Amino acid sequence: MANNQWNDDNLNKLLHSMPKISDDRPSSEILERLKKDDRLKKDRRPKVKKWIPSIVAVAALLLLCLLLPSMLKGNQDMVSEPMMENARSAGKQAITTDSKAESASVEEDSDAESVDATTFSSMDIMGMKSHVVFANQNNTFSLNLGLIHEANVIPVTILIGSDRVKADLGIDKPDSVELYKEYAGIFDEESYGFDNYHPYKGDLTTSEKTVIHKLPENHGYDMAPATFSSYEDSARSTFTDYEDLKVVDEDGMPLVFDYIGKAMDFPLKRQLPYFKYVMPSGEVYLVPYENGDSSTVTEALLSMKKAENDIVKEVIPAGVDYQVTEVDGIAVVSFDSPVDFTTIPQQDVLQMIEGFMLTASNYDVQVQLKNIEQSHFENYDLTKPLPKPVGANPIWLP
Template sequence: MSNDKWNEDTIEKRLRNMPVVKDQRSKDEIMQRLKEDTRLSEPNGPKKRPSKSKWPPIIAAVAAIVLLTIIVPTFIQQNNEVSMDKATTEESADPIVMEDSEEMQSNEASDASVFTKQVSAPLSYAAYPADILDHTAFHIGLATDQAAIVPVTFLIPNERLPEGLGTSPDAVALYNEYANTIDEEALGFSEYHPYKAMISSNGNQVQMKFTADHTYDRSSATLEMLNLSVQNTFQGYDEIQFLQEDATPITFDQVGQVDEPISLSGVASRQAYYRFLKSDGEAVLSTNFGKTSETVEQALHEMKKSPNDIFSTVIPEGIDFTVKEVKGIVNVKFTKVLDLDKMQSEKALQLLDGILLTAASFDKQVEFDQIAQEQWNKFDFTRPLEKPLGANPKYLINE
């Protein structure tokens, strides 16, 4: 029932609003109907009915009006409620859609953020001076499931460096700040960092004070991995000293007490670079377990063949070159004109970056001959190319 309160004024008002019924018949038609009406021809005239007979039609009419006034508003109210419900549903649906859209965008942004933090990399297998114009290079040797150490160069935006690191942080400061933030497994490597040691520096020497529960001397292989890892991590230092927690010389089960510091080769590692396929299917460039060569010519020629089943050559079959050093510049001349556009971009980059990284490990620049293009990608073959600063660049952005 409606909650509206009815009174005589309301009923009278609604009655006045009832439609007016008009008789459209002509006067002649009405007169003719009256003449034909047999009730008018009765001698005594029409019988007079009791007065009460006049009320039922009036009461019925009033009741009908009242009923209409009750039903119509209720019907209108229901319609309004339905319309409001529909509008409410539509209005509430829009925020839900927006929320879902925002959530999807947020998830996409989050995924993109994760991808940017550690996985995304420049289209290159080597980092060059142009890559660190507004970034800082953080070098680190990461372990693989085949006991190999792969050099990786993380590029950190300068504006995201903590104030405490200064504008030009060294390898030790960068390691202590970022080593424990790297998700190595997400990058296709084995969990290895941070070292089970306190890392500090003293002049040009890195000092590692190992915890008592370390396992680096479990075998000769684990010791070799440790050595290769620190060689690829602490660039810019001359040597590293392995110590116990109390700063006394450490004793490794495989080699005994280590009294003398170990030399760090830094960028001048004198090593050839090869292709390594990680467990996640990504190809990276790495040295052959740290194997060194006497000269840059020897290292570049050794690159032409795969050294073992773990590392493979970056020189595609059918491609050959000669090597000659002139005034400190290594000239690499292909025996046939090399058309880089006819190669897969990935293979072409591995070829060029591998040669440049190998020469850089001897502190040498490379000048290429017999390449069809004068410029390709970011390379300008009309002049000696810049030395790479590190291998396998990846962006590292920690929120």
């Protein structure tokens, strides 16, 4: 113990006798020296083996491949049929809204009512076929043709682009005869199910408001009453901007028809009510058809209620009845009870409205409908007189 104590005392003395160590350097200088010390620059963090994340990624990918088919099937099962139907309905509604926004309203020009070029396209999108043509529609010229099917005359309106007409004819406003001579021969009637009837045999010229038809021998238009009737009604549906047709022989003399026994000049105006004519293909055309007394527009509109034979069908839906009066040159069709157009097939409604319009136009008047729950039907404003068509059953010329 003594020796240890001595040693401790000696050690104490030795330590106290040693000089004191001090460092007067500023801390900034010490920090700067430490930054430069290479021993402190070594990365002391433990190294992670790089192959471990790769294994984890591969395992996750394999698990995803196993679970993905089940997940997709589950998601499909969660989408119910009503939800799918709602999605389809929303898409259809969007298309309908866009098409209605593009539809044009009926306008009036100095000669007759005209409709914007989008009219036909909007009705196609809505799944309905329009049967009327208005003046200056679609920037086209209209060639009216009385086509023949089983001895019945079906009027159609061939639409031809105005640029094409101007290039072909070199004139701005060709009449029906000029259009007929240029285009009737290139329209393919048989492709639409009609007889090969046009162009007419012989030559066509005009004199004021009269069409002069010079026929060759053996023309065949007077072989029987039915053949002459088809020829007569076809001409009336073709040359709608003229008043009379005069038939002459090759020498320019009045032509005597065999079965009639005398020369035949006749007026081209055709005042008849309109009905539906259904082709064997199922295609529907609106046609003027004799159906009792129709010397006035009122009689013609009333006679549309019931067809007298099965060649044509009514455009008036079953259960719909009406009366007709004439007010200030407007034919007013008043339904006996309020009519809700939404309860009637829409194509039937369109055929009835356009049948009224075409019938009234045959008498050079407009028609207005009364006692209807709706104020509009597609492009037609039902609160005022409807526009007057200049043609029926439009077909574009290829």
